[in-house]
Amino acid sequence: xxxxxxxxxxxxxxxxxxxxxxxxxxxxxxxxxxxxxxxxxxxxxxxxxxxxxxxxxxxxxxxxxxxxxxxxxxxxxxxxxxxxxxxxxxxxxxxxxxxxxxxxxxxxxxxxxxxxxxxxxxxxxxxxxxxxxxxxxxxxxxxxxxxxxxxxxxxxxxxxxxxxxxxxxxxxxxxxxxxxxxxxxxxxxxxxxxxxxxxxxxxxxxxxxxxxxxxxxxxxxxxxxxxxxxxxxxxxxxxxxxxxxxxxxxxxxxxxxxxxxxxxxxxxxxxxxxxxxxxxxxxxxxxxxxxxxxxxxxxxxxxxxxxxxxxxxxxxxxxxxxxxxxxxxxxxxxxxxx
Amino acid sequence: xxxxxxxxxxxxxxxxxxxxxxxxxxxxxxxxxxxxxxxxxxxxxxxxxxxxxxxxxxxxxxxxxxxxxxxxxxxxxxxxxxxxxxxxxxxxxxxxxxxxxxxxxxxxxxxxxxxxxxxxxxxxxxxxxxxxxxxxxxxxxxxxxxxxxxxxxxxxxxxxxxxxxxxxxxxxxxxxxxxxxxxxxxxxxxxxxxxxxxxxxxxxxxxxxxxxxxxxxxxxxxxxxxxxxxxxxxxxxxxxxxxxxxxxxxxxxxxxxxxxxxxxxxxxxxxxxxxxxxxxxxxxxxxxxxxxxxxxxxxxxxxxxxxxxxxxxxxxxxxxxxxxxxxxxxx
Numbered sequence: 001x002x003x004x005x006x007x008x009x010x011x012x013x014x015x016x017x018x019x020x021x022x023x024x025x026x027x028x029x030x031x032x033x034x035x036x037x038x039x040x041x042x043x044x045x046x047x048x049x050x051x052x053x054x055x056x057x058x059x060x061x062x063x064x065x066x067x068x069x070x071x072x073x074x075x076x077x078x079x080x081x082x083x084x085x086x087x088x089x090x091x092x093x094x095x096x097x098x099x100x101x102x103x104x105x106x107x108x109x110x111x112x113x114x115x116x117x118x119x120x121x122x123x124x125x126x127x128x129x130x131x132x133x134x135x136x137x138x139x140x141x142x143x144x145x146x147x148x149x150x151x152x153x154x155x156x157x158x159x160x161x162x163x164x165x166x167x168x169x170x171x172x173x174x175x176x177x178x179x180x181x182x183x184x185x186x187x188x189x190x191x192x193x194x195x196x197x198x199x200x201x202x203x204x205x206x207x208x209x210x211x212x213x214x215x216x217x218x219x220x221x222x223x224x225x226x227x228x229x230x231x232x233x234x235x236x237x238x239x240x241x242x243x244x245x246x247x248x249x250x251x252x253x254x255x256x257x258x259x260x261x262x263x264x265x266x267x268x269x270x271x272x273x274x275x276x277x278x279x280x281x282x283x284x285x286x287x288x289x290x291x292x293x294x295x296x297x298x299x300x301x302x303x304x305x306x307x308x309x310x311x312x313x314x315x316x317x318x319x320x321x322x323x324x325x326x327x328x329x330x331x332x333x334x335x336x337x338x
Numbered sequence: 339x340x341x342x343x344x345x346x347x348x349x350x351x352x353x354x355x356x357x358x359x360x361x362x363x364x365x366x367x368x369x370x371x372x373x374x375x376x377x378x379x380x381x382x383x384x385x386x387x388x389x390x391x392x393x394x395x396x397x398x399x400x401x402x403x404x405x406x407x408x409x410x411x412x413x414x415x416x417x418x419x420x421x422x423x424x425x426x427x428x429x430x431x432x433x434x435x436x437x438x439x440x441x442x443x444x445x446x447x448x449x450x451x452x453x454x455x456x457x458x459x460x461x462x463x464x465x466x467x468x469x470x471x472x473x474x475x476x477x478x479x480x481x482x483x484x485x486x487x488x489x490x491x492x493x494x495x496x497x498x499x500x501x502x503x504x505x506x507x508x509x510x511x512x513x514x515x516x517x518x519x520x521x522x523x524x525x526x527x528x529x530x531x532x533x534x535x536x537x538x539x540x541x542x543x544x545x546x547x548x549x550x551x552x553x554x555x556x557x558x559x560x561x562x563x564x565x566x567x568x569x570x571x572x573x574x575x576x577x578x579x580x581x582x583x584x585x586x587x588x589x590x591x592x593x594x595x596x597x598x599x600x601x602x603x604x605x606x607x608x609x610x611x612x613x614x615x616x617x618x619x620x621x622x623x624x625x626x627x628x629x630x631x632x633x634x635x636x637x638x639x640x641x642x643x644x645x646x647x648x649x650x651x652x653x654x655x656x657x658x659x660x661x662x663x664x665x666x667x668x669x
Contacts (some may be wrong), residue, residue, distance in 0.1 A: 045640075053642065053643060053644040053647075054644075062642075075640065077637065078642045079642070079643045080642075080643050080644075082595075082596050083595055085595070086595070087588075088586060088590075088593060091585070091586055092396050093637065093643070095392055095395075095396065096392075096633070096634050097637065099388070099392055099634070099638065100381070100637060100638045101383060110592070111494055111590060111592060113496055113588065114586060114592075116496075116588075117586065179491075179492040180492040180493060
């Protein structure tokens, strides 16, 4: 049994050392406070919290924020959840940024409702919080929202698809995001509104998480279920490209109309290549740049940004339809992200 | 440990210095202190009482999961289902209290019961059929994940009654604010550390992890012990569920998706061997703090979060390498 006694004594020792170390550190540091308002060193600290580190949309958003921070003499710190939907990760990021003394936080909430208590705590400490891209629920939980009007983005491709069908009877498939996520719901509803259809006209609706592989699987299953599908609404271009692959395998890529939302560079190129008929392009770079500017303004004179700022959306297609305003892929590729 | 392979009579009495050098927690502790020292020099905000209480508060959920994970890994098992079971428990508690108008304490008991039940089921499948823990808990991960999403209908549960979030509230201590939940986590660590190091049950857990067959031949009721360990772990996930709710203020069906791997990371960083029979929950506490300190410190320095993932990955590989080398030496 000497093994156990040795183990326990070394454990106790380790515990004692940890305790002493923690106490020492706590004691040393207790004088300087939480530092939530400390911006004495000159540059304004701005935090950017995205849903993930890996999605090109957020990578572009980060680039926009970094550029704007440089131009405005601000110091940018970034964080992200581990996966889309990682609320706890975003809460931790908010806390750490407040501890780091940021003046404002720009956040793309992974969970519109769940993030609200953490945002309230940050705002109570005088930090300006702006939602980018995705609104919180309620929207008033943040100081301001800089985002694409997702309903409008959906409407644009809905109107386009309606015009492009030229009166042909439509059999619609919807490759959606995920249940309960506002961005996906708004785009979906907007599309139906623009098309003048209802959910009853959608013969197949599947969640894709905005993922290309899942988009392909969803489209394969939809074709299995209703071979006559001729219009495909997709939540974003990766899902659209997945759908295109599935359609091509069946030799259906020419006679099915795919429309999408996002305006990423790969997606816009796919519009140019004729794989996707049209997409609604949004501008993450602009969201981030405006957000950084708003925080710098707040740091300078205390003016808080408020309300909703529409960062714009443009319909991109090379097959323009009469009565639907659009720009070509030349413009799209110049302004795309990712 | 040398004692498992060397006859007792041939053991030299180890000196204090030698003991400290060979203790499995020494390496992790040194890593933690080095990281703290590094971040203290790198940023002004790291070395404050408020920041330390924040770190403990941030790691309490994964920390509590990691206690259960340590127990299971000590028996040479693994639990991939802990995060998903916790998420299901948290939705059960949140929905019962917020929508079922059940008294908060009953809701909490319900959550603990559900999580404990999952643990019991894991234990039974591992022990009675028997199936490898990896497979059982992988299956249970999917079961719990699906039940969470079905039961919650993908909806976040908000407006929870006060008592459910009480553990997330703080009380002032000196210049800092400590959450009650942090105290719960620390108390659980101390309790389980005591149980493992100073009770017969604890000795049996180590014996089981070293060799289940030898433990059985020595009269340890290994079957009951294994099922018990998985059940205790499940109950701990229930506590973690309550801590999660109290920390975020909502019931979130998306929660816990990477917490199974995070808890294993903490266990490994804390010097517990994935091959069982060697390690401690205090080591795991240090492991949890290492991850928390890196995440917090790098954020204070303004380093993007992807580097936290990078560093954590390197640390895990280093920790397992150290474990392997020290095992070879002790043979």
